[in-house]
Amino acid sequence: MEKAQFLDILSKYIEGRASKQEEQFLHSYYQFFMAETSVIELLENKEKERLKLAIKAGIDARLELAPYPVVKKVSLWPRFVAAAVLLLSTNLAIYFYTNRNQGEIIQHTKYTNDVAPGKQGATLLLASGKKIHISEAINGLLAMDPGVKITKSADGLISYQAIKDKSNTATAYNTLTTAKGETFRVQLPDNSIVYLNAASSLRYPTIFKNGERNVELSGEAYFEVAKNANRPFRVITEKQTVQVLGTHFNVNAYPAEEYARTTLLEGSVKILSDGNEALLRPGQQSAIANGASKPGIQINTVNTSEAVAWKDGWFQFENADIKTIMNQIGRWYNVEVIYQGKPPEDHYKGKVSRNVKVSQVLNILETSGINFKIEGKKIIVK
Secondary structure (H helix, E strand, C coil): CCHHHHHHHHHHHHCCCCCHHHHHHHHCCHHHHHHCHHHHCCCCHHHHHHHHHHHHHHHHHHHCCCCCCCCCCCCCCHHHHHHHHHCCCCCCCCCCCCECCCCECCCCCCCCCCCCCCEECCEEECCCCCEEEHHHCCCEEEEEECCEEEEECCCCCEEEEECCCCCCCCCCEEEEEECCCEEEEEECCCCCEEEECCCEEEEEECCCCCCCEEEEEEEEEEEECCCCCCCCEEEECCCCEEEECCCEEEEEECCCCCEEEEEEEECCEEEEECCEEEEECCCEEEEEECCCCCCCCEEEECCHHHHHHHHHCEEEEEEEEHHHHHHHHHHHHCCEEEECCCCCCCEEEEEEECCCCHHHHHHHHHHHCCCEEEECCEEEEC
């Protein structure tokens, strides 16, 4: 959608002349308007409230709630028009919306097939070779491994507690694996917390020994590392080693992605890859190409909320191409993505809940001109 089209719809909405389809389009933007700092800073408090009430009333009327009177006509504020321009890139920007309180998107699906969102779940592989499907296991004691007991809390957290064990056995390892459409959380033996995204696995010792805390990751995870200056914590992936003492960071190491990315939120981390080193500071992200064509470690300043949005139940994109978006959708909804013809080259910005059916996400993406078809567990991009 071009800027002129967007502003025309916006003007008609505020003046009470918008069609039902145009109203629905703008209702989809409600949460973004209220959350985007660059927009809000350009409006006075009175104007913010009028905008909020106008769009909120339209949403409520559509949901048959209507706690506010519908605003039929108000003047068009120049600063709001200027703010709206900021929402659009020189190319194309799609801003996603879901009504979290109502648990639905203000969209009508046209898909005859649909796919439910992912859920909390994982499989734990013990040192003995036994597999435990966590979602099917009862709360409380899950298993005993050498030197530890493994428990599951009521909110689904797996944790490890050391027990007295006089045997001098070799280090035992557990592996926590999420399938497509699953995510899970584990508290490691040192009290570090790890959030595991879909289609990922984490291998770790049941007891950290010899002054080291090393884990192996495939896929994506967010780490809240317990501080211990005497015992460095290392995340080992196929392309890199991330070394920290105590910090919060996200590692995206899916082999199918173009880059392995580490994003730092708090503290500092050292990135090691093929003889190269780099030190990250909060707000920075390292990128290491999964192919051999782009050696070295790239460092960029980024919006860290994009990297960790999945942990809080959101898809969020900043200048992402359609393949990056569909890779995330494919992993979370456990679907195969098939492209008919050349994928669009546009880049997108947006945010949408991961707790809705896939059709609702695709409906919003289709406002950019992309067409989708759902066939069973396949999504065809046309």
